[in-house]
Amino acid sequence: MLRYLDRLVETIVGALVALTTIAVCLNVFYRYVLGSGLVWADEVPGFLLVWIAFLGAYLAARQEGHIAFDMLVESFPPLLRGSIQVIGELAVIGFFVLLGLKSWQMIDRVGGRSIETLPIAQGVFMSVLPLASALMVVALGARLIQRWRNA
Template structure:
């Protein structure tokens, strides 16, 4: 969740996977929507599944973007209050906050996992894709966010108390 001067193997894996999902989903959605538009214009009809596939891919695109933004430290953070704390307290607050964030993401991931069998029976109208496909992306994304938050807690614990991990790369 932080961008540090030293990128870990986890950062690299998350980055590659998220960028790949974003690129594939965006390209597929673009091609399908363009093909459908051209077909409607030329023939007056379109692919029967042409609207369904983008609807199935869009949640994956969004969740990959959320995880990638978290990995890059691009989400909005309000930290002006904690920056006035003494150095040791600041480090402790950062670690506790990251652990709380990880716990919340993990709790939501487990709750989503418990919903998968229920929504698996729901099928998309044309392709018959189970509802667990879209819920699965939420579970995967929340799990990745929890892992990244744990990594940030570890990095916050090990960094200088006054170093702001989200701006460490800019300083180097």
């Protein structure tokens, strides 16, 4: 089931990259060929980049692609090493639970306001924070289960 989720997120990220590229190219065309830029084409790609980064972080977590300085931990005996890795991953899961809750509160407070250039609520773009937080909890939880099975 996680593979299907990974594929879905990969597809969404690919679509967002394509939309960002189209918006930037349209803006360049309008600005340099037609002489007037698209006001929204500066703001929206920035918001889409945030979505790409957060969803990409989930994909990297699923493939254990994040940078880790584990030379010290790898020098420990297996039992201590495993314990430290579990504690570290539980701490990161706690961080993402907190981030998800706090970002949900932020969306509740200011998410109804429109962005500067289009009548789109800021909450649409902010919703990536609780979504990505939940995805990261899933990714790290799956990793913890895998560690437990391999132990």
